[in-house]
Amino acid sequence: MKVVVCVKQIPDPADPGALDPDTRTLRRDVKLILDESDSYGVEMALQLVDTAGEGSVHLVSMVPDDEVSGLRTALAMGADSATLVSDEALAGSDALGTARVLAAAIERSEPDLVLAATESSDGYTGVVPAQVAELLGLPSVTFAKEISIDGGTATVRRQTEAGADRVECPLPAVVSVTAGVVEPRYPSFRGIMQAKNKPVDNLKVTDLGIAAEQVGWAGAGQEITDIAEAPERAAGEIVEDEGDAHERIVAFLDELKVI
Amino acid sequence: MTLDKIWVFGEAGADGVATITLEMLAKAREVAGTVEVFLGSDGEASAAELGDHGAARVYSTGDLGGRMQGVSVASAAADAISSGGVAAPDAFLLGTTYDGRDVAARLSVKLDAGVLSNVVDLHLDGDRLVGVEPVFGGTVNVTSRFTGGGPDIWLVRPKSFEPAAVGGPSAEVVDLPVPELGAAGGAVVLDRFTEESEGPKLDEAAIVVSGGRGLGSAEAYSMIEQLAKELGAAPGASRAIVDAGWVPYSYQVGQTGKVVKPTVYIACGISGATQHLVGMKGSKNIIAINKDSEAPIFAVADLGIVGDVHKVVPKLTEALEGR
Numbered sequence: 001m002k003v004v005v006c007v008k009q010i011p012d013p014a015d016p017g018a019l020d021p022d023t024r025t026l027r028r029d030v031k032l033i034l035d036e037s038d039s040y041g042v043e044m045a046l047q048l049v050d051t052a053g054e055g056s057v058h059l060v061s062m063v064p065d066d067e068v069s070g071l072r073t074a075l076a077m078g079a080d081s082a083t084l085v086s087d088e089a090l091a092g093s094d095a096l097g098t099a100r101v102l103a104a105a106i107e108r109s110e111p112d113l114v115l116a117a118t119e120s121s122d123g124y125t126g127v128v129p130a131q132v133a134e135l136l137g138l139p140s141v142t143f144a145k146e147i148s149i150d151g152g153t154a155t156v157r158r159q160t161e162a163g164a165d166r167v168e169c170p171l172p173a174v175v176s177v178t179a180g181v182v183e184p185r186y187p188s189f190r191g192i193m194q195a196k197n198k199p200v201d202n203l204k205v206t207d208l209g210i211a212a213e214q215v216g217w218a219g220a221g222q223e224i225t226d227i228a229e230a231p232e233r234a235a236g237e238i239v240e241d242e243g244d245a246h247e248r249i250v251a252f253l254d255e256l257k258v259i
Numbered sequence: 260m261t262l263d264k265i266w267v268f269g270e271a272g273a274d275g276v277a278t279i280t281l282e283m284l285a286k287a288r289e290v291a292g293t294v295e296v297f298l299g300s301d302g303e304a305s306a307a308e309l310g311d312h313g314a315a316r317v318y319s320t321g322d323l324g325g326r327m328q329g330v331s332v333a334s335a336a337a338d339a340i341s342s343g344g345v346a347a348p349d350a351f352l353l354g355t356t357y358d359g360r361d362v363a364a365r366l367s368v369k370l371d372a373g374v375l376s377n378v379v380d381l382h383l384d385g386d387r388l389v390g391v392e393p394v395f396g397g398t399v400n401v402t403s404r405f406t407g408g409g410p411d412i413w414l415v416r417p418k419s420f421e422p423a424a425v426g427g428p429s430a431e432v433v434d435l436p437v438p439e440l441g442a443a444g445g446a447v448v449l450d451r452f453t454e455e456s457e458g459p460k461l462d463e464a465a466i467v468v469s470g471g472r473g474l475g476s477a478e479a480y481s482m483i484e485q486l487a488k489e490l491g492a493a494p495g496a497s498r499a500i501v502d503a504g505w506v507p508y509s510y511q512v513g514q515t516g517k518v519v520k521p522t523v524y525i526a527c528g529i530s531g532a533t534q535h536l537v538g539m540k541g542s543k544n545i546i547a548i549n550k551d552s553e554a555p556i557f558a559v560a561d562l563g564i565v566g567d568v569h570k571v572v573p574k575l576t577e578a579l580e581g582r
Contacts, residue, residue, distance in 0.1 A: 013534065019399065036502070037515075094373050095364075121534070124514055125376040126355065127414070130329055130364030139445035140329065143357050145508070155449075159508055160357055162273070163454035167327075169446035178508045179515070180501045221373040221407030225389060230400050233540065233559045238552070241566025246575040249525075249546060252562050256544060258466060258523055259490065259582055 001055035009070030076187030099131035269298030329361025396533025473528020531556025
């Protein structure tokens with residue numbers, strides 16, 4: 001069984017940088033790391049291949065520079081190989097442009113299953129997995145909490161507003177995974193050493209048969225017209241707990257007439 | 260200047276039409292001459308309520324059985340438009356929901372149109388919509404617009420607009436047939452499970468009590484549930500403890516979870532990462548309990564308690580008992 005996992009390298013959320021006032025986009029001249037949201041998809045893929053007793057996990061990612069440190073993290077967890085579409089032309093890509101590039105890169109691997117996070121932690125558009133599925137003509141199940149594979153069929157427990165749906169889906173298919181559903185393994189020292197020698201295939205967008213103007217700023221079809229500071233909340237009262245802070249909370253709730 | 264026509268993706272809630280659908284109808288009416296709904300269910304069941312909220316027509320696929328909303332509704336809508344049977348709307352509004360995102364994603368590929376996600380406000384700039392998206396935990400608002408040919412596809416965060424009934428007549432129900440879906444339509448729902456939860460829903464509750472990493476362990480979350488029960492509140496969570504598997508994803512408040520705007524939000528052991536703040540800083544009153552006086556959550560709190568949640572929360576629950 002061949003599983004492809006879409007992963008994204010993002011600025012560390014603990015130090016996300018700032019918007020560039022000239023380009024009006026997130027500055028990415030900071031160190032990029034593996035989006036933690038993607039570690040669940042990588043872990044899920046490793047577990048499914050393990051359960052199947054055979055197969056491989058291949059990563060697909062894109063970046064406007066040549067950053068690979070986030071990919072190495074996922075390879076150190078146990079993924080076998082990666083395709084990195086690394087091209088300046090990708091800067092400014094919207095969700096649809098991103099999906100076009102990922103779909104073209106995924107197609108070359110002819111996977112049985114494509115996994116992705118439900119959304120990235122930085123852009124969080126939440127539409128890329130289903131766009132990839134539509135571009136590849138595949139079924140998709142988003143917001144998966146559990147996945148099991150039996151031959152050519154996936155059974156997925158999908159989060160819903162009311163609870164969950166049990167969905168049956170023929171393979172190949174695209175499934176997006178919610179955070180927290182599996183416990184991502186920490187890369188072992190051996191894994192980290194091995195990751196350095198795992199194959200990473202570097203491609204340009206034109207290698208995928210995509211014209212540079214279909215992606216990035218040129219292909220995005222949207223622009224930012226304004227960036228403004230949101231109104232701040234007025235500072236409140238801060239109380240050090242001396243053993244009676246709960247009384248202050250009760251009084252506050254009383255004032256609001258909610259109790 | 261208004262738009263000619265907007266299509267709003269309709270969803271069912273626990274009790275009639277989903278609130279997010281009614282919220283979007285209220286905004287759509289402000290900016291467009293004609294507002295219509297498209298949905299992946301039986302339109303007759305919701306035509307009266309949708310009409311009351313200003314929808315002129317409801318394009319309905321009928322009951323989808325087990326087929327998925329995303330691929331079914333997007334294919335039906337794209338087919339109706341590309342066949343010339345229905346004039347394309349200037350814009351689509353869909354909720355940032357489980358199914359709304361799927362429909363928007365599939366529709367964008369079929370119509371070769373972009374999607375802008377997570378908007379919390381929309382207004383007209385000339386003859387086109389612009390949308391506002393909060394970034395960096397809601398400290399910065401980014402306004403964007405489409406530059407392509409359209410139609411424009413917007414994913415709207417719940418709680419961005421107020422629903423408003425206008426007493427309109429029942430919406431006219433129009434058939435929106437689902438075409439042959441091929442391999443893309445292969446996924447089928449076998450069973451649906453309802454999560455039984457006591458008390459109010461997270462995104463509708465007047466009071467929300469949320470727990471974070473400061474609780475220290477999954478077991479300690481029970482004190483959040485007890486306090487919530489005592490207050491008639493909904494229990495919530497930060498992303499950190501959802502990622503850690505302490506509580507299900509459905510509890511998550513924040514950028515990648517639910518947006519809540521209760522009368523009172525009580526954050527227990529939550530540091531206030533931007534990821535969390537964007538989901539709750541619209542609350543009318545915020546109480547924060549955290550042992551780190553430097554925690555960012557205190558910058559948005561009306562009442563901040565610098566203290567140990569393990570001491571303050573049980574005492575608070577006890578003090579509220581019998582009131």
